[in-house]
Amino acid sequence: MDTTLTDPLVGQVLDGRYRVESRIARGGMASVYLALDVRLDRTVAVKVMHRSLAEDPQFVRRFIGEAKSVASLSHPNIVHVFDQGTDGAHVYLSMEYVPGKTLRDVLRLRGRLPAREALEMVIPVLAALGAAHQAGMVHRDVKPENVLLTDDGRVKVVDFGLARAVEATNQTKTGMMIGTIGYMSPEQVTTGTADVRSDVYATGIMLFELLTGRQPYAGETPMSVAYRHVHETVPAPSSVVPDIPPSIDALVAAATDKDPARRPADATAMLVAAVEAHRSLPRTGATGSYTGPTGLQPGALTGPTAPPPAAAAGTAPPYGTGQYLSPGAQPGASHTMIQPRSDLPIGHDGEPAARRRRFRPNWLVLGLALVMVAGVALTGWWFSQGRYVKVPDLVGRNVKVARQQAQQAGFEVRIGKARFDDKAAKDTVLDTDPGAGAEIARGSVVTLIPSAGPETIPVPKVEGLTEADARAQVAEVGLVVGRVSKSASDTVPRGQVIRTSPMVGKRIKKGGTVNLVISAGLLMPDVTQMMRDQAEKFLRDKGFNVQIDETADNTPPGTVIAQDPSGGSEVAAGAVVHLTVSKGPDTGWHWPWENDNSEAPPDFVVVPDVRFKDVNDAVSELKAAGFQVKVRNLVGTRRVVGENPLGQQPMGTRITIWH
Incomplete structure (x- = not known):
């Protein structure tokens, strides 16, 4: 049965803010x-x-x-x-949701990891712990269950400080060990x-497990593991996996002293050592590329990416929920637990009775050590001859300069697939x-990975x-x-x-801005003051049904003096438009000066016909001919679609143009 369906919190809203969807x-x-x-x-x-x-204050x-x-x-x-x-009896943390899997899932799926890849897992963990250590915090429960690997290859650490919070409970008392036995430092066990430095120890144990596929100590009870x-x-x-290089052995030995x-x-000091060990490893091309102490390249890991069925069932939960068990329980070495230190079996002489033994020299190991020393000396001689x-x-x-430099150093050069990078120029x-710094045979292939510059994304088609x-x-494409x-x-249609802007298909930098123009619907154009023939043609071309009413008016004959619906009204396609057109005054239309004998009639000039011209050019031409100009926006184009009046007009007359 799916327990999330019966969990009383599922479907509730915590603190009026967090709607619980499901239990992870x-x-x-x-x-x-x-x-x-x-x-x-x-x-x-x-x-x-x-x-x-x-319930514990x-x-x-x-x-x-x-x-x-x-x-x-x-x-x-x-x-x-x-x-x-807090919400009633519920005390909670709201955290970043990280889809992916835990490092424990990775170990279940793949077993041990190659040395380079194991370091590429541990280095981001050390970077996170280093930041916490510099802020005065100690994790206290470093283990694969508390390390998350996101779907895009980033490494994140969870559950800082929770073990410390449990130390304050009334459920614990003096003489109790709090932590995960498999990763617990000697001082945590004894005092x-x-x-x-306890976090450093746990990270060293975790690195050992990544390299070998198992923890260094096993035992029938948690206390037997703690004793070891x-x-x-x-x-x-390397005693478990022989091909692990000495630099990795030395790193694990120093961390787990x-x-x-x-x-x-602290973790920062171990981080420096881990990065140096990583740089000294030869590249095999099988484990991706480490890009610095704060993360991994997406896809740097090989193998399946889906969590195993066991993880999905809750046996390896994300976010390091841990298992805090009461004394006497039998947790695995990977579970967080509370355990009395008095359970550690100590003999009368301070040695656990079940584990006292005498030191005996291992002649096989000594012989192998001598062979190793000779091998190191031979390797140094080989390098000194210029072979590597x-x-x-x-x-x-x-890239061209780098190719030449590598060729001059005696390497064969290949150019790999370019990668996007926000900082590195194309x-x-x-x-x-x-x-860099790896010692390889002269004539070996060195692959250069060029930058493709910042990642660009085409503007998606969102019209309609x-x-x-x-x-x-x-947002889905990253813009x-x-x-x-x-408009x-x-x-x-409206909305x-x-x-x-930029137009569809134009490539812009990832995270760039796209401006949208949204339809305000079909609006009735304002054609008042336009000549009848121009207004009627324009409206019919737009699909409107035009009806004309003529009336006497003291305006030039043929001028549209009113319309219904009015300009700017939202209308449906094919709507009926009533235009009221002036037919002049009943007594006949006269120029204003014809009734004023004190002034001579002005000079008449032919009005340039600027229809279908660019609006700026039209304005310039009319002004050059001696007319005033009024510009009205009708359809938003740059071309003039209407002009009134036309023919011969007195100089200085105001000419209205529509565009």
Whole structure:
């Protein structure tokens, strides 16, 4: 049965803001739900603490404080916390929703990862932890379940500070261990204390697991695993997977040293070491391209992308919900738990009774070490003969210049598929394979990855769509709607898009602005003061049914003096338009000066016929002939469609043109 259907929170609105759509996962400490923030209209993940914790005032106080601290962290590899609140008995966090899978899912799907790819998973985690450490925060529960891999290949860490919040509950007391046994540092086991170096230790264990496909320690009970963390040295990953390079072994050994003082000082220090180890690895072309300590290129990982059935069923929930278990439970080494340290079996001499043993030299290991030393010496001699050379740093150079430089260094050069980049100019080198500094045989192939410049997107065809649908389609392709204006149209129904600016198909930078022109519907043109023949032809061409009424008026005969419907009215196509046309006064029309004997009649000039000319050219021509000009916008084109009066007119007469 689908438990989300019976969950009482599904369908409710938390705090009047978060509408719970479905349950994503359930753990011993909290349940995670997919929800809609109705205030901001965005999808979020809401983590709701279980009632046993929510009823504990000490936990609620610590939980609120930790949530505020985490919300202040702004880093691309940390799942953002948006909000924290309470709704009755529910204490919750509102977080960024990250569709994808956990690092635990990746291990289930693929098993161990190649060294380069394992580092490309861990480096963003260290970047996130480093940002938290610099802000004075400790994660306390680093493990694959708390590392999310988005569908586009980004790595994000979740659940900062929640283990610390649980420490404040009345359910825990002195002598309790809080964390995940498989990744718990020796000092967490023995004293219960955790600092930034405990996060470093857990990350080292996680790197070991990514490299080998298993955790370094196994045991029948959680306490037997905890004992081994305290009293044994984490084995080198190469002892499980022989082809792992020594630089990776050294990184794991430093991070998992039993003495915190001998580990990297914090995640940032380990990050520097991890990046250096990554740069020293030879490129195989099978694991993608690492682009820096804050993330991975989309598609950098190979293998299936869908979460396994087990994950879908909730056994590997996203957002690190964890399993907080009571003493005496038997969780796996990957579950967050609360466990008494008194359960650790210690003998009278301080050694656990089941694990005391005498040191015996391993002659096979010593022999292999001597062979390794000889191999290193031989490798150094081989390099000194010039057989191997370092790949030059070509990033940022023009592709042609970089090709020449690589060829001069003795490499064969190939040009790879260009990638979009917002910062790197087109035809500059984004990356090389192998990377800069890698020592490879002279004559080997070096692939240059050029920049295609910023990604551009063609403006989508949205003509005929409603404004809402047009906005959605523009946003879907990665563009933004800018200015929205309205214009009359006799072909596009009201409320639909007439055109875009830039025009459809024009390629613009991703995130660029597209302006929309929306139809205001079919509006009646204002043809008053236009001559009858011009107005009638214009309206009939537009599909209107024109009816003429003549009346005496003190205006030049043939002038339209009124219309119904009036100009600017919204009308239907084919509507009837009544035009009232002047036939002059009943006593005959006269020029004004004909009744004024004090002034001589003015000079008459032929009015230039400027119809169908550009409006600016028409204005200039009429003014040059000695007339005043009034311009009226009728259809919004640049061509004159009407002019009144025409024929011979006195100089200085005002001529009206329509366009």
